[in-house]
Amino acid sequence: MSVTPRRAALSLLFDIERSGKYVNRALNTDKLRDFTPEERALVASLVFTVTERRLSLDYYINAFTARSGGDIDPYVRGVLRLGMAQILWLSVPDYAAVNESVALCRNSGERAIVNAVLRRTVREKNNLPSPDRKKSLHRAQSVEYSVPAWICRIFDERFGEETAERILAAANEIPPLTLAVNIRKISRDGFLDYLRKNGVDCAPTPLSPIGVYAFCGGDVTAIPGFSEGFFHVQDEASQLCATVLGISDVRTVADVCACPGGKSFTVAEGTEDGRVYSFDAVSSKLSLITSGAARLGLSDRIEVALRDARDPDPALIGKCDRVICDVPCSGLGVLSKKPDLRYRDKDGAAAIPPLQLDILRAASRYVAPGGVIVYSTCTLRREENEDVVSEFLRSAPEFSPVDFAFGTGDVTRRSDGGMMTLLPGLDGTDGFFICPMRRGAGM
Secondary structure, three states, X not given: OXXXXXXXXHHHHHHHHHHOOOHHHHHOOHHHOOOOHHHHHHXXXXXXXXXXOHHHHHHHHHHXXXXXXXXXXXXXXXXXXXXXXXXXXXXXXXXXXXXXXXXXXXXXXXXXXXXXXXXXXXXXXXXXXOOOOOOOHHHHHHHHHOOOHHHHHHHHHHHOHHHHHHHHHHOOOOOOEEEEEOOOOOOHHHHHHHHHHOOOXXXXXXXXXXXXXXXXXXXXXXXXXXXXXXXXXXXXXXXXXXXXXXXXXXXXXXXXXXXXXXXXXXXXXXXXXXXXXXXXXXXXXXXXXXXXXXXXXXXXXXXXXXXXXXXXXXXXXXXXXXXXXEOOOOOOOOOOOOHHHHHOOHHHHOOHHHHHHHHHHXXXXXXXXXXXXXXXXXXXXXXXXXXXXXXXXXXXXXXXXXXXEEEEXXXXXXXXXXXXXXXXXXXXXXXXXXEXXXXXXXX
């Protein structure tokens, strides 16, 4: 039996659900090596969409079959998810979604079920079943946006229902590809002109002075200027996290959780004569920084080393002008890019803040008097953001938050007491928390 893109996608989805493997890693497989670029793109689209919409899909499947989750054969459920996703969210003709899904079935009984359910989906796709919002808002939001109810509750309680809805909607949108310009090689305006002359639709980011939206899909390495080292891929919020440090005249910077290297690159490109020490605890990821630095022409400015962020390098203690402390987190601000994060265990999130606080305390030992450390996450939970900073400041009175602002003209964001939370769906960035803190001189 030949392996079609849909069959390959179905196999990968089963692997992801069984192993807990991240989607991006699952797609980096030799199973797709014989596919054309168009076929690989279809596989990726199917895998991302089904993973992203799994909660919604299962609710509709249960409603259309009048069965609970455990009463449906896992393989049949997988085929139904794949077929429904194509009908509801992908640009696939209804007949093709139905026929191709039926072709994945193993016997006549499965074909009958899949055919009936998908044809009903076609008929009712503009009037899908949903929980009563008045009876259970978070359950209804969970089905509509395919985000667990406990996450919906966090967003509603913290930001209010209207803002929460915009954040949840953004979790299922395709974010723009955002590039950070290597200003050591080319100005942002120069890079924008370069892209346009090479047929790429693009625009400057409104908050970051080095950011560019590139409205193109496919292989990043095929974007004009990649081999020349004119840019690296980095969300605008992450760019802001690095630029808020005030890096033009710094000499020594430590990036304690550096992989895949975006912040280290941005800092190294923006310093006049600085050196960045890029540390990470995962050895397999360090090559991302090394290869990226080489492509960008930054190898002489970035030193890469394996190191647990909770164990500072003794040679750098008290000697860094700037420290980047972008800690591991629950990732609730990047659900659109990492759809699998929404299915992480709720109880596991409770164990994250103590680790974050340990890393922040250890990283603060690098900061020289008068130096600045920026604490950041890509999540929206207060427990991982403001609460961690507040607890750190209680035990480290020599540090104090630094107020800052981003943007120019009509698009400006200002911090609140040195802290800022950027919101997907409102700020056009990943969900991101940023707090720079300065160590008092002479302490």
